[in-house]
Amino acid sequence: MNNKFKIFLKGITDVSPLMIPVVPFGIIFGVLAIELGFNTYTTMGMSIIIFGGASQIIFLQLFSAGASSLVILSSVGAVNSRHLLYGAVLSEHLSDLKLTWKIIISYFLVDQAFAVSNNYLKKSKDINKYFHLFGAGATCWTIWQITTFLGIILGSVLPEKLGLTFAIPLTFLALLVNDFRRLINLIVIIISGSIATLGYQIIPFKAYVIVAALVSLFAAFILTEFKSMKNE
Amino acid sequence: MSSWILIIYCGLITFLTRFSMIALLKKEMFNNRVREVLSYVPSAIFPAIIFPLVFLDNSGSLDLQNNPKIIAAIIATIIGILSKNILATIFSGLISYWMFIFLLGY
Numbered sequence: 280m281n282n283k284f285k286i287f288l289k290g291i292t293d294v295s296p297l298m299i300p301v302v303p304f305g306i307i308f309g310v311l312a313i314e315l316g317f318n319t320y321t322t323m324g325m326s327i328i329i330f331g332g333a334s335q336i337i338f339l340q341l342f343s344a345g346a347s348s349l350v351i352l353s354s355v356g357a358v359n360s361r362h363l364l365y366g367a368v369l370s371e372h373l374s375d376l377k378l379t380w381k382i383i384i385s386y387f388l389v390d391q392a393f394a395v396s397n398n399y400l401k402k403s404k405d406i407n408k409y410f411h412l413f414g415a416g417a418t419c420w421t422i423w424q425i426t427t428f429l430g431i432i433l434g435s436v437l438p439e440k441l442g443l444t445f446a447i448p449l450t451f452l453a454l455l456v457n458d459f460r461r462l463i464n465l466i467v468i469i470i471s472g473s474i475a476t477l478g479y480q481i482i483p484f485k486a487y488v489i490v491a492a493l494v495s496l497f498a499a500f501i502l503t504e505f506k507s508m509k510n511e
Numbered sequence: 512m513s514s515w516i517l518i519i520y521c522g523l524i525t526f527l528t529r530f531s532m533i534a535l536l537k538k539e540m541f542n543n544r545v546r547e548v549l550s551y552v553p554s555a556i557f558p559a560i561i562f563p564l565v566f567l568d569n570s571g572s573l574d575l576q577n578n579p580k581i582i583a584a585i586i587a588t589i590i591g592i593l594s595k596n597i598l599a600t601i602f603s604g605l606i607s608y609w610m611f612i613f614l615l616g617y
Contacts, residue, residue: 300597321514328522337560338521348517355521358556359528364549366532373533385530445580445608446601448564449587451557453600456591458554467554472562479563480571491559492552499551 283407290396290414297391298422300453304332305423307446309430310437311336314444315343319431326427330420331389333358333454336447337488346485354488365393372400373409384409387416463502471495579611 305326312322317339325335334355341351365388373381396412403411437443458464475491482490565584568574575581587604594600 303598303601317514321518324515325518325521328518329525330522331525333557334521334525338518340560340564342514342517348520351517352520352524356524356528359525360556361549361552362525362528363532364546364552366529367536367546370533370536374536378534381533382530385533386526388529388533442608442612443605445564445583446605448561448580448584449601449604451561452584452587452604453591453597455553455557455561456588456597456600457595459588459592464551464554467551468558471555472558475559476562476566476573479567487563488556488559492556495555495558496548496551499555500548503547503551 282405283410286403286405286407286410287414287417289399290392290411290416291418293395293399293411294391294415294418297394298418301332301391301419301422302426304450305426306430306433307443307450308332308335308339309427309432310434310443311339311430311447313431313434314437314439315339322431323424323427326424329355330386330423331359332423333451336450340447341485341488344485350484350486350489353486357489357492361390362388365397368397369393369400369412376409380409384412384416387413387420389416389419391419392416463499463506466502467495467499470498579608579615583608583611 308326309322312325317325325338329335329338337354337358338351341354346354366385369388373384376384392412392415396415399411400408455468458468471491471494474494475487478487478490561584563571565580566573566575566578568578583604586607587600590603591597591600
């Protein structure tokens, strides 16, 4: 077995436990898309072209609320801005790769793949270590496509009365739950949530997500600045 | 704009956020300060999606009384903090929501 393949397999095994929550997430996405009126092709198209759980759910949410294209695009961009950080952290390991590989790796760079491969890349000295990220990302991709499809099938059978759209806030809540323990995070969470809720009807073009995110990120900047001054 | 074109644009923007830093960044351009502030991005964005969906009704007005979503979200948060488990958080919220609307008739 050659070395690249071995590292690829290691990526698959490392990321596998993180796939457990992705399964219901993918199914929920498929179900919601069908419930909100998308067809099989556009739903699969979103999972293949966008390939990002949070972004796709935001897309559904804003699209069905009648937000403008510009607002949808900038909200998807805002939700994805965390990938800038992932890229920045990983770039030192990937800077010697050919452009084609940088493109492939970027397409597969999702939260779970980043979480496991970042640890591996930091430790490994192997020249082919990027195959770990490729393996982890490809695993996420496969699971995401299969579960989207399962959701599409389920979405056409499940009754609307179940109120499954409530799964949207719950999914994001689940991704955020660890941040409730830290004071600065908690303050940022409350600022963001309050601005979005109170500004929902006042802020034009359904831009409440971006406005709330930018204001509370600025608050995070101030609070961390204050914290580091206190520590000096 | 057709939904397909919008999906393609959203795909492009998603790809660019992943690709840009890998493609452009020379090692130490991100200092610890930038990294620290960026670590708050989830806390800044996700509540802006969560809160309106929990606290507002379908017409977009505040709904604080007899709103089963608020209680279900609080239960999910507590279960989430205690269990640190994504699945437990989602399903405790959904199940308590269903209990309120189906059994208690909210």
